[in-house]
Amino acid sequence: MSAHFEDTALEDIDELMRRSMKAFEAYARQPLSVRGRLMRAIASELDACGDALIHTAMRETNLPEARLRGERGRTIFQLNSYADACERGDWLEVRIDRADPAKTPPKPDIRKMLVPIGPVLVYGASNFPFAYSTAGGDTACALAAGCSVVVKAHPAHPETSETVAEAIRKAIAACGLPEDLFLHVHATAIETGKALVTHPCTKAVGFTGSHLAGRTIFDWAAARPEPIPVFAEMGSVNPVFLLPAKLEAEAETIARMYAGSITLGVGQFCTNPGIIFGPEGPGLDRFLQTIAEAFSEMPGQQMLHRGIAEGYTARKARALSQTGVTPVASGRTSGDLLAGVPAIATVDARSFLENPTLHQEVFGPFSLVVRCRDVHEMTEACRSMEGQLTTTLMGTEDELAHHPELLSAAASRCGRIILNGVPTGVEVCLSMQHGGPYPACTDSRFTSVGADGIKRFARPQAYQNWPDGLLPEALKDGNPLVLLRTVDDRSTREAVIR
Amino acid sequence: MSAHFEDTALEDIDELMRRSMKAFEAYARQPLSVRGRLMRAIASELDACGDALIHTAMRETNLPEARLRGERGRTIFQLNSYADACERGDWLEVRIDRADPAKTPPKPDIRKMLVPIGPVLVYGASNFPFAYSTAGGDTACALAAGCSVVVKAHPAHPETSETVAEAIRKAIAACGLPEDLFLHVHATAIETGKALVTHPCTKAVGFTGSHLAGRTIFDWAAARPEPIPVFAEMGSVNPVFLLPAKLEAEAETIARMYAGSITLGVGQFCTNPGIIFGPEGPGLDRFLQTIAEAFSEMPGQQMLHRGIAEGYTARKARALSQTGVTPVASGRTSGDLLAGVPAIATVDARSFLENPTLHQEVFGPFSLVVRCRDVHEMTEACRSMEGQLTTTLMGTEDELAHHPELLSAAASRCGRIILNGVPTGVEVCLSMQHGGPYPACTDSRFTSVGADGIKRFARPQAYQNWPDGLLPEALKDGNPLVLLRTVDDRSTREAVIR
Structure with missing residues (x-):
C-alpha cells in the first residue's frame, strides 16, 4: 500500500546524530521569536500539503477523511498554540534572586531559566499519523524548548511521514535555520532504534505507543552510560465508575455516550474506556442493553493496519475466554481481516479482581463491564488498578460527595480525572495532563499534551x-522580553534594579 | 565512636513501606498550611536539640563546631523557607482553562495542579549530617510536596540521624499528624537499601553521595516493574577556567580565593573546584606559587570518616602518578590516618585530554591545574568534560565577551555557571540550580537545592x-488560597467566573 523508503543504515546513525547535535548548538542560541516563527511556518507548510497529504494518510492508515482532516487541523493548532506559549515564555520559569552583599557570607546575584536539553528523538505513533507523529506534539514541544529533532517515522505510514518531513524541511529553509535541525529516519530494524536511543548525542526521547515498545526504549535509555529521560506514553484502560443514582437516572443517555466513546476511531485511542465498573441492578442492565442495541447496528471498521487488527481480535478473544466473562454484544462481522468489530462483555467483580489478564488493555473498540455489588466493591476494584491516563466518574454531585474514598482512589491512579464525561477527546490546552502513573507513562511528572510538555525537553x-x-x-535586568519572572520570591514583569 | 543502632530487618521493610503509604494517603489531603506548620515545627525542634546535637555530630563526623552550627542554621532556614514556598503555592503550577460550549466539540472545564507523588525514600548524605540528611533538603521538599518520608540514615552518623529523627517525630506529634509520616531506618546491608528502593510503595528517591552508590540506586529504580524517579546528586569536578587578562591582573587574589575554596570543609563539598584550566605563562605561575604558599601553612584536617580519608589519599596518589602530572604543593602531613592533606598539581592539556582518569573526582582538598596553550585549547578541554554541577569562568567582561564558544561550552555542561567567584557556597534560594547533566546528577531537569526541588516529588x-x-x-473558582494561577493562558490571582 505504501511507497518504499530505504531504511537508514545502522552505520549512518552516528553521523546523523552528530549532525543533529551541531544543529542543536546553533538553534539553542536562537531567541524564542525565531522558534515561534519556525513552528508557525511548519504549521503553514502542513496546511499547504493540501488534499494530497490527506489522501496519502487515508491510504496508509485506513482512517476516514474527516478524521484525518480534523487531526491535521489539530496538529496545526498544536504547532501554533505551542508557538504562542513558547514566545510567552512562562515555561522558562525565570527566577531571579538579587545579590545581598550585607549577608554573611555575601549572597551573590543568581538567575535561573530553562535551557534546551539537547537533540530529542521522537518516535512517530501509528494511531495519530499527524498529531503524534512527524510534526506532532513531541516535535512541537522539542522545537519550542530549543532542541533539534530526529524523528523515527512510524513504519505503518512512511509516506505520510516523509511528506510531513518535507514540509518541515521547507519551513526550516524558509526560516534560514540549519537543515539538520530536523532529521527523518525510516527504520524497521530494532537495532536502528536502539542505536538512536543509545547514541551519546541523543539527550531525550518522546514516544507514544505500546507498553512493550515504550518499556524497551525506556530500558535502553536507563542502561546508557549517561541515562537520558524518556517520556513514553503507553496507553491505559481508562477505568470508568458508574455511581448508582446517576446510572439509575440516566442509564440510556450514558450508554449512548459510551457506545460512541468506545467505538470512536475504531477504539484506537489511548484514552479509550476499556473497563467500566457499575453496580449490579436494573440501571446497569438498561445501560448494557442500550449499548448492545447501539453496537448491533455498527459494522466493524478498518483498523490502522493488519498487526493492530489481528492484535485486537486475539486480545478480545482472550478476554472473552476468561472465567466469569460473558459476552453482551458485538457489532456486525464481515470478512475484512482489517476490521475491528466492537464488542462489550461483563464479568463479576470477584473474577475481575482475581484475574490480572482482565486488567490489561485490549487496544480497539472493546469494553469490559465489571458488575460490582456496591460502591464499596467498586472502590476495592479501583484500588486494584495500576496507573492510568484517565479515570472517569459518572455520578450526581451528591453521591460523589458521599464517596470520597472512591474519588481519592480514582485520582491517585491517574493523570486526569473526569466527571460525567468520556475520556476520549484530549483537549490541547495548558491545563491538560496527558500522562499518569506507570504504566500509563514512564514519568508521571510530565505531560505530552499542552504547552507544559515543552518542559520535558528543558533543564534549569x-x-x-x-x-x-x-x-x-x-534574564536581563530590563526584562526586554516582558516575561513574568519570579524576582526575590515575587512574580513580576518589572525590570530588576541591581 | 558512635552509639549502636539495630539495623532494620529486611523482612520488616514491607510493613514499614505499607505504613508509609498509609500515612501518605492521610497527609496528602492536608492543606498547604498544615504542611508549612509541620516544617516549621521540625525547624523549631531541631533548634531545641541545642548543643547536645552539635556535640554528637562533631563526634560522628569530625566536622568543626562552627561549621556544624552553621549547617544546622542552614537546615532550619531551609525548612522555614521551603515552608514559605510551600504555602505560597506557586510551585503547584495551577492552570485553569474554562469551558467553551460553543467550540466543536465543546471544550470542557479543565484545571490542573501538582499533587504529591507518594512515599519518598531519602538517603542521608555523609558530608552534610544536617542539611542533606535526616531533616535536610530532600525531606523538606518531600514534606512540602505532601509526601511521606522514609529516611535511610547514613551509617557514618547514626546517632546524629536518630536525634534529628526524634525531633521530627516530636514535630509530627505536636501537629497531630500520623506518626508514620516519617520513618527512620538504620541499615548497613546493601539488600536493605535495595528492598527500600524496589518496594512497590516507594514512589521516588532522593540521594546525595558518590557516583557508585547513586548509579546503583538509579539502576534498581529503573529496573523495577514500575520504574520510579531517582534524583541522585553525585558530585562533580566543577571545572574552573582562568582567562588570561583576568589572571594576569589578579593572579594572587584569585589564588588565595581558590586556596580557600579547595580546602573549605576539607574539600568535602560536591561543588569543590577539582580541575582548574589556565593559560601557560607568568600569571599561571604566580597563581600556582600563591596557592603553594597558602597550602604549605595548612595542616591536614580530619575528614568525615576513615573510608573517605583513605579514598582521598588513594585517589590523590593515583592522580599524581599519571603521565605528565607534576605535584606543585602539599599541606603539612601528620600521622593522623583521618587527615585530608591539601594538595595541588599541574598537567599539560594534551596529557589531560588523553587520560580519562584525570577527569575523575578526587573527593577532598585536591585540585589539578591544567596548563593550556591558549583559550582555544581551554575550550577544547571544556568540550571534553562530562556533566557538572557547576562551571566557573574567571575573566574580565571584555574577554568573556570575546570567547562566546567557551561560555557556551561551559554552560552546556553544567547546572550553574559562575562568573568571577568560587563554586563552593550553594545559596538556598529559588534561583539556585543544584544538579546538572549526568553524571552530576541522574536527571538534569530538577534541582535538590531551592524550593523548585519540591517538584521532584509531585506530579500534575x-x-x-x-x-x-x-x-x-x-482549583476552586473563588481562589480561596489567593494563588497565582494561569487562567486561559493568563497569570492572575483573580477568581474564575465560569
Whole structure:
C-alpha cells in the first residue's frame, strides 16, 4: 500500500546524530521569536500539503477523511498554540534572586531559566499519523524548548511521514535555520532504534505507543552510560465508575455516550474506556442493553493496519475466554481481516479482581463491564488498578460527595480525572495532563499534551554573578522580553534594579 | 565512636513501606498550611536539640563546631523557607482553562495542579549530617510536596540521624499528624537499601553521595516493574577556567580565593573546584606559587570518616602518578590516618585530554591545574568534560565577551555557571540550580537545592468538568488560597467566573 523508503543504515546513525547535535548548538542560541516563527511556518507548510497529504494518510492508515482532516487541523493548532506559549515564555520559569552583599557570607546575584536539553528523538505513533507523529506534539514541544529533532517515522505510514518531513524541511529553509535541525529516519530494524536511543548525542526521547515498545526504549535509555529521560506514553484502560443514582437516572443517555466513546476511531485511542465498573441492578442492565442495541447496528471498521487488527481480535478473544466473562454484544462481522468489530462483555467483580489478564488493555473498540455489588466493591476494584491516563466518574454531585474514598482512589491512579464525561477527546490546552502513573507513562511528572510538555525537553540553568551584558535576554535586568519572572520570591514583569 | 543502632530487618521493610503509604494517603489531603506548620515545627525542634546535637555530630563526623552550627542554621532556614514556598503555592503550577460550549466539540472545564507523588525514600548524605540528611533538603521538599518520608540514615552518623529523627517525630506529634509520616531506618546491608528502593510503595528517591552508590540506586529504580524517579546528586569536578587578562591582573587574589575554596570543609563539598584550566605563562605561575604558599601553612584536617580519608589519599596518589602530572604543593602531613592533606598539581592539556582518569573526582582538598596553550585549547578541554554541577569562568567582561564558544561550552555542561567567584557556597534560594547533566546528577531537569526541588516529588493532575464544591482548594473558582494561577493562558490571582 505504501511507497518504499530505504531504511537508514545502522552505520549512518552516528553521523546523523552528530549532525543533529551541531544543529542543536546553533538553534539553542536562537531567541524564542525565531522558534515561534519556525513552528508557525511548519504549521503553514502542513496546511499547504493540501488534499494530497490527506489522501496519502487515508491510504496508509485506513482512517476516514474527516478524521484525518480534523487531526491535521489539530496538529496545526498544536504547532501554533505551542508557538504562542513558547514566545510567552512562562515555561522558562525565570527566577531571579538579587545579590545581598550585607549577608554573611555575601549572597551573590543568581538567575535561573530553562535551557534546551539537547537533540530529542521522537518516535512517530501509528494511531495519530499527524498529531503524534512527524510534526506532532513531541516535535512541537522539542522545537519550542530549543532542541533539534530526529524523528523515527512510524513504519505503518512512511509516506505520510516523509511528506510531513518535507514540509518541515521547507519551513526550516524558509526560516534560514540549519537543515539538520530536523532529521527523518525510516527504520524497521530494532537495532536502528536502539542505536538512536543509545547514541551519546541523543539527550531525550518522546514516544507514544505500546507498553512493550515504550518499556524497551525506556530500558535502553536507563542502561546508557549517561541515562537520558524518556517520556513514553503507553496507553491505559481508562477505568470508568458508574455511581448508582446517576446510572439509575440516566442509564440510556450514558450508554449512548459510551457506545460512541468506545467505538470512536475504531477504539484506537489511548484514552479509550476499556473497563467500566457499575453496580449490579436494573440501571446497569438498561445501560448494557442500550449499548448492545447501539453496537448491533455498527459494522466493524478498518483498523490502522493488519498487526493492530489481528492484535485486537486475539486480545478480545482472550478476554472473552476468561472465567466469569460473558459476552453482551458485538457489532456486525464481515470478512475484512482489517476490521475491528466492537464488542462489550461483563464479568463479576470477584473474577475481575482475581484475574490480572482482565486488567490489561485490549487496544480497539472493546469494553469490559465489571458488575460490582456496591460502591464499596467498586472502590476495592479501583484500588486494584495500576496507573492510568484517565479515570472517569459518572455520578450526581451528591453521591460523589458521599464517596470520597472512591474519588481519592480514582485520582491517585491517574493523570486526569473526569466527571460525567468520556475520556476520549484530549483537549490541547495548558491545563491538560496527558500522562499518569506507570504504566500509563514512564514519568508521571510530565505531560505530552499542552504547552507544559515543552518542559520535558528543558533543564534549569543558573547564572551566578553575571553582568547584565552577558546574560541571556530572558534574564536581563530590563526584562526586554516582558516575561513574568519570579524576582526575590515575587512574580513580576518589572525590570530588576541591581 | 558512635552509639549502636539495630539495623532494620529486611523482612520488616514491607510493613514499614505499607505504613508509609498509609500515612501518605492521610497527609496528602492536608492543606498547604498544615504542611508549612509541620516544617516549621521540625525547624523549631531541631533548634531545641541545642548543643547536645552539635556535640554528637562533631563526634560522628569530625566536622568543626562552627561549621556544624552553621549547617544546622542552614537546615532550619531551609525548612522555614521551603515552608514559605510551600504555602505560597506557586510551585503547584495551577492552570485553569474554562469551558467553551460553543467550540466543536465543546471544550470542557479543565484545571490542573501538582499533587504529591507518594512515599519518598531519602538517603542521608555523609558530608552534610544536617542539611542533606535526616531533616535536610530532600525531606523538606518531600514534606512540602505532601509526601511521606522514609529516611535511610547514613551509617557514618547514626546517632546524629536518630536525634534529628526524634525531633521530627516530636514535630509530627505536636501537629497531630500520623506518626508514620516519617520513618527512620538504620541499615548497613546493601539488600536493605535495595528492598527500600524496589518496594512497590516507594514512589521516588532522593540521594546525595558518590557516583557508585547513586548509579546503583538509579539502576534498581529503573529496573523495577514500575520504574520510579531517582534524583541522585553525585558530585562533580566543577571545572574552573582562568582567562588570561583576568589572571594576569589578579593572579594572587584569585589564588588565595581558590586556596580557600579547595580546602573549605576539607574539600568535602560536591561543588569543590577539582580541575582548574589556565593559560601557560607568568600569571599561571604566580597563581600556582600563591596557592603553594597558602597550602604549605595548612595542616591536614580530619575528614568525615576513615573510608573517605583513605579514598582521598588513594585517589590523590593515583592522580599524581599519571603521565605528565607534576605535584606543585602539599599541606603539612601528620600521622593522623583521618587527615585530608591539601594538595595541588599541574598537567599539560594534551596529557589531560588523553587520560580519562584525570577527569575523575578526587573527593577532598585536591585540585589539578591544567596548563593550556591558549583559550582555544581551554575550550577544547571544556568540550571534553562530562556533566557538572557547576562551571566557573574567571575573566574580565571584555574577554568573556570575546570567547562566546567557551561560555557556551561551559554552560552546556553544567547546572550553574559562575562568573568571577568560587563554586563552593550553594545559596538556598529559588534561583539556585543544584544538579546538572549526568553524571552530576541522574536527571538534569530538577534541582535538590531551592524550593523548585519540591517538584521532584509531585506530579500534575488534571480535573475535568468538576463542580466547584468537589474541587481541591487550589482549583476552586473563588481562589480561596489567593494563588497565582494561569487562567486561559493568563497569570492572575483573580477568581474564575465560569
